[in-house]
Amino acid sequence: MSHLGELEQVVMEAVWAHPPSTVREIADRMRGDADRAYTTVMTTLDRLHRKGLLRREKDGLAWRYDAAMSRAEHERLVADALASALLAHGDAGLAALVDASADGALLDRLEALIAARRGHP
């Protein structure tokens, strides 16, 4: 799951705000500060559809787009991807509570040790 580009984010916001929508409806909503050409919006919607972030179905001659997941679900997926990247990235410029993964048997043993100490302070 990649981070969205600026325009992709704006288009996704528009779809999340008014699902499902056609290209024309989304382009009309984006008029103003971030005025975009109809074809630019259409290309962006098509790209988001190919990325699996939007579903679409025919509505007459036009496509009607809907979000494949809620904004919260999407943010969680992006955060998971970024967090995994950070965990795999190494430790330059940061400090981690636990700097590496351990095996379950060791964690069981350490938990048993803590429980035993609690029983016999």
Add this chain to the structure above:
Amino acid sequence: MSTLSFVLAVGALVWPIIWLVAALALPFLAARRHLSPPSRIELTTALLLAPALLTLTLLGTIAAPSLLALIDPSRDHCLGHGHHLHLCLWHGAELPPWLAWIGAAMWTVTGVRLTHAALQLMETERLGAALTALGHMDDAVCVVPSSRGLCHAVGLVRPRVLVSKAVMERLAPDELDAALAHERAHVKHGDPRWSAALTLAAAISPFSGWVMAAWRDAVEDAADDAAAASCGGEAVSRALIAVARLRLEPAPGLGLVQPQGLERRVMRLLAPRPTPRGSRALWGALALATLTGIGIGWGHEGLHHAAEELWSALVR
């Protein structure tokens, strides 16, 4: 060509000295076993910074006469070099091919290591900023909507704690307090910034992997102690285990498995604390660096000529 020959000659002269100094400093790492975490941090910081500072000092000393001649031509030392070879930015250096290759190799290795370290730091900043943008910040703690076991102190410009929702939900209240106290200790002491600075310093110095690992152990122990002081050693131990369990859950591309680090920390937190010995290693190193700087400012010409003598001995 003359500038290139000077740069290659300096590479062939300086880096072997740094490698030798770094190798000689390595045994001092063994002294850390008897020291408290703050003293270990000072010792390892000094051991990481010393080769980098010495590198800058040597480079500055060797280049100083050529650069000073630009400002004040009377400082030009290019005349009267009958007794030894001449190392000069403008006139170059007598450079046998085998030393040119050594110089080129030394600069290449250092350049690659520095570039790699800088790219790593930039990527950490990028990932940290992207995660912060997705999260909710409250009092230097950013809660990120992730199911991964994320509990990190990040940020060169704005140090902060990144903690995932999964950690917030899965840890018991006292474990969460302990985990956040640990990370806040990192933020309070500027550990992400030190980590960045020492990562760059370590890129200049050989054998720095061991020293950097010892610095990380010391920094984690110090943060463990800070958290244990407010939440208790057992709560910190349980927090470490709980976050390690979250890290066990499938996630692409997790880091190396180094369970001995976790086991050592838990055993240390549960053990009774002996009173550790103190150290002034960092202050000592900084004082030495300051005195060296003053000495070089005063006697840089002598040091420059000493470098030229050494170069003469190598070449002739």
